[in-house]
Amino acid sequence: MTLRQLVNKATNKDNFTSLSDYTNFAKHYLDFIKTKLQAVIVSRNENNYRFFQYKKDGTYNVTRPINSDLMLSLEELTVGIDPFFELLDNVRDDAIDTKENRVLINNFIYTCQQSIGAVLDALPAKRVNTARKINGDLFERFIRLIISKAGVDVSDGNIAVPVKINGEIAFNFNYQHDLIIKVDDETKAIGSVKTSSKDRLDKIFIDKFLFNRLTDTDTPHFAIFLNDVQRKGKEGKYGVGATFLPGHFKGYTIKLNSLDGVYYFDIRPNMKTEAILKDHIKTFDHFLLSDIWKFIE
DNA sequence: TTACTCGGTGGCCTTCGCGA
DNA sequence: TCGCGAAGGCCACCGAGTAA
Numbered sequence: 352m353t354l355r356q357l358v359n360k361a362t363n364k365d366n367f368t369s370l371s372d373y374t375n376f377a378k379h380y381l382d383f384i385k386t387k388l389q390a391v392i393v394s395r396n397e398n399n400y401r402f403f404q405y406k407k408d409g410t411y412n413v414t415r416p417i418n419s420d421l422m423l424s425l426e427e428l429t430v431g432i433d434p435f436f437e438l439l440d441n442v443r444d445d446a447i448d449t450k451e452n453r454v455l456i457n458n459f460i461y462t463c464q465q466s467i468g469a470v471l472d473a474l475p476a477k478r479v480n481t482a483r484k485i486n487g488d489l490f491e492r493f494i495r496l497i498i499s500k501a502g503v504d505v506s507d508g509n510i511a512v513p514v515k516i517n518g519e520i521a522f523n524f525n526y527q528h529d530l531i532i533k534v535d536d537e538t539k540a541i542g543s544v545k546t547s548s549k550d551r552l553d554k555i556f557i558d559k560f561l562f563n564r565l566t567d568t569d570t571p572h573f574a575i576f577l578n579d580v581q582r583k584g585k586e587g588k589y590g591v592g593a594t595f596l597p598g599h600f601k602g603y604t605i606k607l608n609s610l611d612g613v614y615y616f617d618i619r620p621n622m623k624t625e626a627i628l629k630d631h632i633k634t635f636d637h638f639l640l641s642d643i644w645k646f647i648e
Numbered sequence: 649t650t651a652c653t654c655g656g657t658g659g660c661c662t663t664c665g666c667g668a
Numbered sequence: 669t670c671g672c673g674a675a676g677g678c679c680a681c682c683g684a685g686t687a688a
Contacts, residue, residue, distance in 0.1 A: 396673090415658085482657085482658095482682095483656070483657030483658060483681090483682080484655095484656055484657065484681085484682045484683055484684095485657095485682090485683090486656095486657070487655090487656050487657055488656075488683080488684090491656095527654070527655065527684095527685090545656080545657090546656090546657070546658090547657080547658080549657080549658075551655090551656085551657095554655095581658060581659075582658085582659085583659090583660095583673095583674095590673095592673090592674075592675090593674080593675085594658085594675095594676095596675075596676070597675095598675090598676095599676090
């Protein structure tokens with residue numbers, strides 16, 4: 352596929368309605384980047400990140416940072432497709448829980464999603480906001496498809512919570528949720544899916560606090576993030592900057608309420624070592640192989 | 649059909665903190 | 669005191685949903 356064809360495909364969300372659509376798109380993109388890039392730029396500050404620069408057909412745009420430790424090659428992705436679908440079908444089987452499968456889950460999903468994001472980075476400057484919106488929506492949809500494939504009833508949508516003043520319903524508080532996990536029509540957990548936590552971390556904590564207070568329930572709330580890095584620097588000096596705010600996370604966790612799960616595909620190093628963070632933040636495989644089943648029990 | 653609201657993204661800018 | 673990188677916040681714009 353040419354870059355133009357990839358961009359045309361990525362900008363139409365109707366092209367992504369099944370898991371196969373995502374894997375096929377990633378295959379085409381990984382095939383493209385093997386030979387048709389202008390350059391691969393290594394991040395100055397964290398060397399495992401790469402930036403792909405397109406040729407003239409992509410107006411020499413430079414992509415978002417791609418974690419080379421997670422991004423699969425075309426060959427690795429192709430070999431991983433059947434095992435990936437098989438493990439989704441048997442995700443509760445103890446035999447599935449191996450180190451290799453956990454790595455496959457995280458890297459496979461990361462690769463498919465970043466393929467879309469990186470293609471959208473080829474859009475001209477005037478369409479960057481379109482690209483951002485589409486990328487976020489497609490990530491949401493991807494995660495819903497994965498959870499659904501694993502056999503869990505999941506949807507998105509609005510939940511209107513009536514707010515009473517002096518015993519009378521005064522107005523409705525509308526929540527738009529990315530993931531609503533249900534069992535027999537009963538909401539068991541609510542999830543947020545975002546490509547990064549940037550500027551939106553606080554809201555997730557506050558949403559849990561208010562929702563449970565208004566509904567007088569203890570509904571679990573969790574969050575799934577793709578990564579928390581963004582490109583920084585100028586031409587020739589590209590690096591990555593973290594967009595995760597550890598102080599805010601710890602503050603809300605300790606002083607408001609902790610979330611019932613926070614999952615990353617591209618987890619930041621400090622999330623694995625810093626107190627409080629390492630107790631509350633895990634990679635996505637933990638969600639799929641264990642935590643989600645606790646929510647629906 | 650139109651107007652409006654809400655939630656989504658990542659680049660860019662300012663402020664802060666630390667080391668030389 | 670200065671310079672640099674990290675941290676934190678602002679912003680523009682888009683798309684979906686909903687009410688009028």
